[in-house]
Structure formats: structure tokens, C-alpha cells
Amino acid sequence: xxxxxxxxxxxxxxxxxxxxxxxxxxxxxxxxxxxxxxxxxxxxxxxxxxxxxxxxxxxxxxxxxxxxxxxxxxxxxxxxxxxxxxxxxxxxxxxxxxxxxxxxxxxxxxxxxxxxxxxxxxxxxxxxxxxxxxxxxxxxxxxxxxxxxxxxxxxxxxxxxxxxxxxxxxxxxxxxxxxxxxxxxxxxxxxxxxxxxxxxxxxxxxxxxxxxxxxxxxxxxxxxxxxxxxxxxxxxxxxxxxxxxxxxxxxxxxxxxxxxxxxxxxxxxxxxxxxxxxxxxxxxxxxxxxxxxxxxxxxxxxxxxxxxxxxxxxxxxxxxxxxxxxxxxxxxxxxxxxxxxxxxxxxxxxx
Numbered sequence: 001x002x003x004x005x006x007x008x009x010x011x012x013x014x015x016x017x018x019x020x021x022x023x024x025x026x027x028x029x030x031x032x033x034x035x036x037x038x039x040x041x042x043x044x045x046x047x048x049x050x051x052x053x054x055x056x057x058x059x060x061x062x063x064x065x066x067x068x069x070x071x072x073x074x075x076x077x078x079x080x081x082x083x084x085x086x087x088x089x090x091x092x093x094x095x096x097x098x099x100x101x102x103x104x105x106x107x108x109x110x111x112x113x114x115x116x117x118x119x120x121x122x123x124x125x126x127x128x129x130x131x132x133x134x135x136x137x138x139x140x141x142x143x144x145x146x147x148x149x150x151x152x153x154x155x156x157x158x159x160x161x162x163x164x165x166x167x168x169x170x171x172x173x174x175x176x177x178x179x180x181x182x183x184x185x186x187x188x189x190x191x192x193x194x195x196x197x198x199x200x201x202x203x204x205x206x207x208x209x210x211x212x213x214x215x216x217x218x219x220x221x222x223x224x225x226x227x228x229x230x231x232x233x234x235x236x237x238x239x240x241x242x243x244x245x246x247x248x249x250x251x252x253x254x255x256x257x258x259x260x261x262x263x264x265x266x267x268x269x270x271x272x273x274x275x276x277x278x279x280x281x282x283x284x285x286x287x288x289x290x291x292x293x294x295x296x297x298x299x300x301x302x303x304x305x306x307x308x309x310x311x312x313x314x315x316x317x318x319x320x321x322x323x324x325x326x327x328x329x330x331x332x333x334x335x336x337x338x339x340x341x342x343x344x345x346x347x348x349x350x351x
Contacts, residue, residue: 042093042094042095043091043092043093043094043292043293043294044091044092044093044094044157044199044200044201045089045090045091045296045303046087046089046090046091046092046153046156046157046199046296047089047303047306047307048086048087048088048089048303048329049086049087049329050084050085050086050087051084051085051087051155051156051159051161051163052070052082052083052084052085052163053082053083053084053085053152053155053156053221053272054079054080054081054082054083054221054272055070055072055075055079055080055082055165055270055272056070056072056075056080056081056082057072057073057075057077057079057080058073070082070163070165070272072165072270074267075272076267076273076274077218078218078219078220078221078274079221079272079273079274080221081221081222083221083224083225083226085152085156085226085230086228086229087152087153087156087228087229088228088229088295088296089295089296089303090149090153090293090294090295090296091146091293091294091295091296092149092153092154092157092201092291092292092293093201093291093292093293094200094201094202095128095189095190095201095202095203095291096128096129096189096202096203096207096208096210096289096290096291097128097129097137097140097189097289097290097291097292098125098126098127098128098129098189099122099123099124099125099126099127099128099129100125100126101129101140102114102129102132102140103125105139105140105143105144108143109139109143111136111139111140114129114130114131114132114136114282115130115131115132115282115283115286116130116131116283116286117131119286121184121185121186122185122186122286124188126188126189126190127185127186127187127188127189128186128189128203128207128208128289129289129290130186130208130286130287130288130289131282131283131286131288132211132282132288132289132290133279133280133281133282134211134255134277134279134280135279135280136282137211137289137290140290140292141290141292141293144292145294146292146293146294147213147292147293147294148211148212148213148290148292148293149212149213149291149292149293150212150213150214150229150230150231150232150293151212151213151214151232151256151258151274152229152230152232153212153293154204154210154212154258154259155258155271155272157197157199157201157204158197158201158204158205158258158259158271159197159198159271159272160197160198160199161198162198164197164198164271165270165271165272166205166269166270166271167195167196167197167198167201167204167205167271168194168195168196168197168205172266173195174266176192176194176195176205177192177195177203177205177206177207177260177269178192178203178206178207178262179205179206179260179261179262179263179264179265179266179268179269180263180264180265180266181262181263182262183262185262186207186208186261186262186287187203187207187262189202189203189207190202191203201291203259204259204271205259205260205269205270205271206259206260206261206262206264206269207259207260207261207262207287208259208261208262208287208288208289209257209258209259209260209261209264209268209275209277209284209287209288209289210257210258210259210288210289210290210291211255211256211257211277211288211289211290212255212256212257212258213231213232213255213256214231214232214233214255214256215232215233215235215236215237215253215254215255215256216233216236216237216239216254216255216256216274216276217232217233217236217237218237218239218274220232220233232256236253236254237253237254238251238252238253239251239252239253239254239276252278253278253279254276254277254278254279255276255277255278255279256274256275256276257275257276257277257284257288258273258274258275259273260273261284261285261287261288262287263285263286263287264284264285264287298333304330304333304334305330307326307327307329307330307333308326308327308330308339308340308343310322310326311323311324311326311327311330311343311347312343314326315343315346315347315350318350320347320350320351321351323347324344324347324348324351327340327343327344327347328344331344
């Protein structure tokens with residue numbers, strides 16, 4: 001008798017959820033579009049969650065009931081295998097750090113000027129600062145009360161929930177990125193809004209390569225599973241070479257740089273492309289800059305609602321584990337919400 005009552009209760013709540021689910025189909029797209037809204041200090045909030053990082057070079061033979069992992073025959077060896085990464089919520093600059101911002105940093109801290117500071121092609125206030133090494137970038141971000149993004153955070157912000165190959169979609173459009181010297185120099189950091197990533201970030205492809213936090217290891221993706229909020233290898237990997245003078249930039253311990261630049265080739269501007277540089281080197285073809293990030297202290301209400309709506313959608317698709325994961329995230333931010341609690345109980349009964 002208790003089971004029948006429980007089943008009846010579940011069906012009753014389920015009917016109510018169908019109504020909410022229909023409403024969520026209208027609400028969720030609006031919430032997804034608002035991911036790119038600038039919340040504070042020109043930083044965009046990226047919600048917590050899981051995403052597929054990297055790309056496989058060979059098409060997977062089976063999705064095992066799920067979505068096929070991304071693949072490309074043109075992928076480089078260090079871009080795979082594609083693997084799942086989970087991140088907490090974080091904030092990241094909408095734009096690359098500009099010369100104007102960096103000038104204020106120099107004035108306030110007496111930090112030395114970067115390379116190319118006097119180059120008229122590259123030193124306009126609204127162009128990205130270039131000619132900075134890893135330590136310059138780190139110092140600026142710390143001055144702003146932030147840090148460099150991890151490689152996973154950078155890629156997630158570039159690909160968006162859809163796991164795109166380019167920030168704007170899966171097809172190359174040369175008009176949407178500054179690469180391969182198709183422009184005489186870097187472009188203003190707020191240009192090409194039509195090429196922004198799904199989260200609203202500009203120039204995640206081309207314009208300036210960007211430093212990220214992680215040490216570079218060409219085989220790191222093969223070493224999973226990965227902890228939540230992975231920060232890459234614990235220590236640097238020494239890259240070997242022939243020992244010739246020309247190898248001075250290809251050997252040693254490297255940090256990752258991402259995104260391609262105004263004079264880098266088209267292969268460098270995909271959201272999965274990885275490259276590297278010596279931490280003390282301030283140049284990669286006069287196009288090496290950065291943007292900052294920081295860990296979010298609390299999910300804004302719109303993202304808590306997103307987790308709830310995602311739970312409802314997963315219930316409608318009978319993806320109970322996904323539904324439970326999403327409702328648990330909503331409850332982490334609003335643990336006393338009666339509606340969220342009731343939804344969690346319904347999900348558990350249906351699992």
C-alpha cells in the first residue's frame with residue numbers, strides 16, 4: 001500500500017513537473033543566452049558543470065548511448081584524447097587585457113613596460129597588451145585581485161556548452177578571427193562581437209595568444225581521470241630537442257598558451273589547440289597577451305535557476321542521474337528551497 005501511495009505521489013508530482021518542463025523549454029534558452037552578461041568588472045560568469053575538453057583525432061566508433069566525443073582528423077597529438085572535466089563556477093575577463101589597463105598597472109606598481117610598448121602598430125590603448133611573459137601576466141592579474149585562468153577554464157569559456165570547434169561555431173569563417181596576418185596588427189579588444197564565444201568572450205580565436213596557468217605536457221590528456229578544477233600537471237615536463245641553438249625555444253619547461261594570434265596560422269585558432277612558451281619569454285610573434293580569471297564565490301540566481309531547469313529537462317528525457325546531478329547543484333546554493341528538495345525526492349524515487 002505504501003508503494004502504491006508513493007507511486008501515485010510520484011505521478012502527481014510528475015504531472016506538475018510536465019507543466020514546469022514545458023515552461024522551462026521557454027525559459028532555459030533565455031537563461032543560456034544570459035550566460036554572456038557582464039556581471040562585474042568586465043568579467044563574465046561561467047557556471048559550474050562538466051564539459052568535454054580536447055578533441056580526438058579519430059572518429060569514435062560508438063557513443064555508448066550518449067553524445068559522440070568531438071573529433072577532427074586535423075587535430076594535433078596533444079589535443080586528445082577528448083575527456084570530461086568538471087569545473088566550479090568562475091569569472092573570466094570578457095576581453096583580452098588592453099594596453100590601457102596595463103598602463104594603469106605599470107603606473108600603480110612601477111612594473112616595467114612590456115616588449116613592443118613603443119611599437120605604433122601595437123600600442124593603442126584599446127589593443128591587447130602583447131610582449132608580456134608569464135610572470136608579467138600573473139603580476140597583473142594578482143594586482144586586479146584575480147589570477148590567470150587554468151587551461152580547462154579557458155577552453156570551457158571558448159567552447160561553451162555546445163563544445164564548439166571555434167568560438168562562433170563548428171565551421172571556419174576567416175572574417176571572424178584575426179589570424180594569419182589578415183590584419184596588419186592586433187585589433188581592439190572589443191572588436192568582432194559577432195565572433196564572441198557562447199559565453200560572450202571576445203577574441204578567443206586569434207588576435208593575441210593568451211597565457212594560461214598550466215604547465216605544458218603534450219601527453220597530459222592521456223593521464224586522467226582528472227580531479228575537479230584541474231590545474232594541469234603538478235610539475236613541468238622537460239621538452240627535448242636536438243641541442244642546436246635553433247632549438248632554444250623548443251626545449252625546456254613550458255607554460256601553455258592558447259587562442260592563436262594575428263600572425264599565427266589557421267590551425268592555431270581552434271578552441272582545442274594547445275601551444276607553449278617559456279615562462280620568461282615575452283614574445284610569440286609579437287602577439288602574446290592574456291586575460292584574467294577568478295573563482296566565483298557564489299552562483300548568481302540565474303544560474304541556480306538554470307541548474308533547476310536542467311534537472312527538469314533531464315527528468316523529461318528520463319536521464320535520472322543527470323537530473324540528480326543538476327538538482328544537487330541547485331541545492332548547494334539554495335539548500336532550504338522546498339521545491340528543489342521535493343524535486344530531488346521525485347528523482348530519487350524514479351532512479
